[in-house]
Amino acid sequence: MRIARMEFPTPDGPEARIVVAARHEPGRWVDVRAALRLALERRGATPAAARRLAQTIVPGSLSAALENGEAFMEALAQAAEDTQEEALAPEGGRLVAPIDPSLYRDFLSFEVHFTNAARLHHHGVAPVLYEMPVGYMGHHLAFIGPEETVPWPFYAKERMDFELELGIVVGRGGRDLHPEQATGHILGLTILNDFSARDIQLREMQGRLGPAKGKHFCNAVGPVIVTLDELPSRDLRMTARVNGEVWSSGQSGTMLWSLEELLAWASAGEPLPAGALLGSGTVGFGCGMELQRYLNPGDLVELEVEGIGVLRNRLGQPPAEGWWPSPRTPSIQV
């Protein structure tokens, strides 16, 4: 399946709806809630009750929908088969971020990327990067979707960057999962742009935590989520273009860890919720830092992953200067 979310105008402002590509007419989007509402009516629900039930099982939030488990997954699968006119998404919808993640965690799993970073910053490569998928928690509420503008944070100055990644959408939560169980927990893959403000990222990470401010201002995700069975392979071509020029290209198959191993490790000893998004980490040479080229306000970044599509975002303009803390004077000598 190809799963997305579309925004439509309503008297209360734009509303996101979950849509799925019709299996036999992949150019058409089926509105999953409408398809379920109609199916419930056919099974004897009153129109008002069908509407209420369909809204609860298929909310506008994909992460909330995934929390409904098979009740939602069945509605999704049935909608993909349903091309009656009334179930189709109306014209004029705009694709938004397909997932509004319940949690977002990013891994370092491409050896070329982390060895490039070590070389550039003159530090060694820690053996732990070959022992387990190392990662950090990101800001799950700072996501934008396709064609949306990246808000430029006031604290980013010269080295604004993108990162070309795969996003793994967790369909079913769990804890202490084994990789063999993990395939059934993956809803599908999407494209992830982990925008990075390198000036502040490198500065704050000298404090041995994070990254934080270097990443939290924005991530982009989309345009769609593709289930594993509809992807051409496990080794997908990944390409980044800036203002139309190819900056990066790589293969997803060069990850050190499988998708299932990343998901299993994300669930080890901690709750991994349905609707979580796991970033693969940046593919080798998949960011400006590795090329020593950076982004400017107004630049257009396009990330393409074979079988998924193109995620296109333009950088916004820097805002007025914001509040900075005033430095403190150390009172303890180490």
Added chain:
Amino acid sequence: MRIARMEFPTPDGPEARIVVAARHEPGRWVDVRAALRLALERRGATPAAARRLAQTIVPGSLSAALENGEAFMEALAQAAEDTQEEALAPEGGRLVAPIDPSLYRDFLSFEVHFTNAARLHHHGVAPVLYEMPVGYMGHHLAFIGPEETVPWPFYAKERMDFELELGIVVGRGGRDLHPEQATGHILGLTILNDFSARDIQLREMQGRLGPAKGKHFCNAVGPVIVTLDELPSRDLRMTARVNGEVWSSGQSGTMLWSLEELLAWASAGEPLPAGALLGSGTVGFGCGMELQRYLNPGDLVELEVEGIGVLRNRLGQPPAEGWWPSPRTPSIQV
């Protein structure tokens, strides 16, 4: 106000309810939803509509309630004045985590703690720790409340630890806030125990990201949230006891940054949602690592903060071994 959540049995399993200490009888807890329901009925709502409305304005999740803005804050303030019998929380409730955070971020803001850590691990103190509040995003869905057992993750071996921290509960969200605006965005303070599995924390952080697995298995929070106007001062006594023995004591006033500065920085260039929880970082000598003493299964950890109360949690038993990734062989030499 003193705000908490209590769990009560229902035919559908335990349900959390938001409660507030009665202003004139601080030993009594008022059920905020019940108080609002009764008030709505007095203002002409039918019982069924009052129930529906009260449930929407005062859900069981405090972070969801805070998203309702003043509609919820007014209900909370009115409940604190309302000691009619029908609005009181029934007997038999159990205090649970007062906040189920929408986002959790922890800062390093106690100089004694980070200089102790630098000395112990033989690294320098980065100047950035005096230039801005450095922090990282934690796992907002791995919280337990007072008296709950800490799940011991299979990957934690010898150095299980606690961290004695203040928790700042964000009452109202925002972006790019100035510290002068921030007071109005703080709901109140609570006690935070940032449990830490030091073996894996130190190992994974050699990868220059995180912490992640070292922290994500559990945080404890509670027992109540106290609004700033009801705290005795801004310099609160903080104490940690393990199995009844005092291990740590410190003062919250030794933070490098004010509560308002932490909140403002958390919102700089990124969305800070209502219901977020910000950790102050560990007070000086407020963890076992600084004392070179660690926790064992079954240990009882009590964190006390003046004016808030005691947060008490027992460590669980280690489970069976879980899945570990198998190490990879480097194919690139740096």
